[in-house]
Amino acid sequence: MNPIALLLLAFAMSTDAFAAAIGKGASLKKPSFSEALRMGVIFGSIEAITPVIGWLIGKSASSYVETWAHWIAFFLLVVLGLYMIYEGMKPVSEEVEKPSSHSFLKVSLTAIGTSIDAMAVGVGLAFINVNILIAAALIGLATTFMVTLGVMLGRTIGSVLGHRAEVFGGLTLIAVGVWILLGHL
Known part of the structure; x- marks a missing residue:
C-alpha cells in the first residue's frame, strides 16, 4: 500500500470519530483546547490500537471479526447515544451546568465504539503488504487531529444549541452507529 493510500485510509478511519467529537464538544461548557486535545489523544490512541488488534486477529480468525465488528460498534454507539439523549432531556435546574470535561x-x-471499524480494517490489512505499525500510527495521528478539531467545532455548535447539545451529541453517536451498521450490511 503506497503512502498516499495509507494517509487517505487514516483520514477515512477518523471520520466517525470526528462526528462523535462534534457531539462531545457540543455537550461541554466551552471546552478548552487542552480538553479537546486530551479527547483527541484518547480517541487517537484507541483508534491506533484497534487496527493492530484486528491485524493480529486477521492472522488467525478474520471471519469472526468481519462478521460482528459492525454490530459491536452499532450497539456501543447507540447505548452511549441514548444515554446522552437521556441526560440532555432531563429538566434543567438553575444550578446544573454543562461539564467542562467528560x-x-x-x-x-x-472511542471504542467509533474504532471497531478500524479493527475490521486491520483484519483486511493482515492480508496485504503493509507495515501495520505505520498504518496504525497514521490512523492514530489523523484521529487525534480530527477529534481535536471536532471538539472545538462542537464548542461553537454547543453555544448555539444550549442545554440540548447533549441530545445533539447523542443523536450524532446513534447516527454514526447506524452509518457503520448500514455500511456493512
Missing part, C-alpha cells in the same frame, strides 16, 4: 471512561467508550 470522564476518561465516557470518552474511551465512545
Whole structure:
C-alpha cells in the first residue's frame, strides 16, 4: 500500500470519530483546547490500537471479526447515544451546568465504539503488504487531529444549541452507529 493510500485510509478511519467529537464538544461548557486535545489523544490512541488488534486477529480468525465488528460498534454507539439523549432531556435546574470535561471512561467508550471499524480494517490489512505499525500510527495521528478539531467545532455548535447539545451529541453517536451498521450490511 503506497503512502498516499495509507494517509487517505487514516483520514477515512477518523471520520466517525470526528462526528462523535462534534457531539462531545457540543455537550461541554466551552471546552478548552487542552480538553479537546486530551479527547483527541484518547480517541487517537484507541483508534491506533484497534487496527493492530484486528491485524493480529486477521492472522488467525478474520471471519469472526468481519462478521460482528459492525454490530459491536452499532450497539456501543447507540447505548452511549441514548444515554446522552437521556441526560440532555432531563429538566434543567438553575444550578446544573454543562461539564467542562467528560470522564476518561465516557470518552474511551465512545472511542471504542467509533474504532471497531478500524479493527475490521486491520483484519483486511493482515492480508496485504503493509507495515501495520505505520498504518496504525497514521490512523492514530489523523484521529487525534480530527477529534481535536471536532471538539472545538462542537464548542461553537454547543453555544448555539444550549442545554440540548447533549441530545445533539447523542443523536450524532446513534447516527454514526447506524452509518457503520448500514455500511456493512
